[in-house]
């Protein structure tokens with residue numbers, strides 16, 4: 001059983017003549033980091049939004065953690081899919097501390113402990129009382145990642161999380177994010193148009209073009225790398 005299982009997904013947006021995603025199938029193992037790579041408009045974000053449940057496919061089935069969350073007869077809404085998301089703009093609440101940002105929406109009794117735990121994973125112990133504007137871009141991105149991990153998501157989705165970082169920080173964050181995801185034992189789907197991101201972070205790369213998978217393999221298989 002695959003941890004993420006996409007079968008035969010089709011999505012055409014209303015008013016559009018061409019499908020954004022066509023007969024897309026992809027199986028991801030638990031603990032894997034899979035990158036959707038390809039030029040603007042190839043269907044990466046649509047795929048991510050289908051997994052998250054922000055869009056409903058016209059056809060096809062999506063299973064997460066062995067549960068069907070989207071099919072002709074099943075629909076699980078986004079907030080019930082066990083998804084953690086990281087976006088390019090971090091989307092931290094500016095008026096909340098790091099602690100409250102990371103713990104936002106986490107209602108379990110072990111909240112304080114869990115927040116400390118994920119802050120340790122992203123190497124931000126002791127930053128609980130800071131506000132986002134008191135942090136660097138890389139630190140803010142790590143807070144966003146901690147928030148995504150806090151609820152022990154079945155799947156972490158990362159949509160171009162490095163695009164607002166300068167080149168040096170981007171290079172550093174690629175390695176850090178990979179280590180953090182692995183340490184958290186999370187399964188991740190990562191979207192980028194940057195080949196270097198894909199090479200640095202992925203267990204497998206999905207190269208997309210015009211809504212279809214053009215190539216699928218390890219970085220080594222796809223780019224004879226490293």
Ligand code: ADP
Pocket residue numbers: 013014016019020038039040041042043044045046047
């Ligand atoms: P990518 O993330 O690879 O840039 P997208 O999944 O955003 O690609 O887009 C795939 C295709 O779907 C593009 O042709 C895009 O113009 C179209 N598209 C994306 N979102 C919408 C939308 N909300 N309405 C209509 N067309 C859309």
Ligand code: ADP
Pocket residue numbers: 078079083084085086147148
């Ligand atoms: P709303 O406006 O209904 O709160 P959003 O557009 O902010 O919805 O997000 C849509 C869904 O994605 C929500 O159900 C929310 O729980 C979930 N969501 C948004 N951001 C995150 C995140 N960082 N981690 C986990 N789930 C998230």
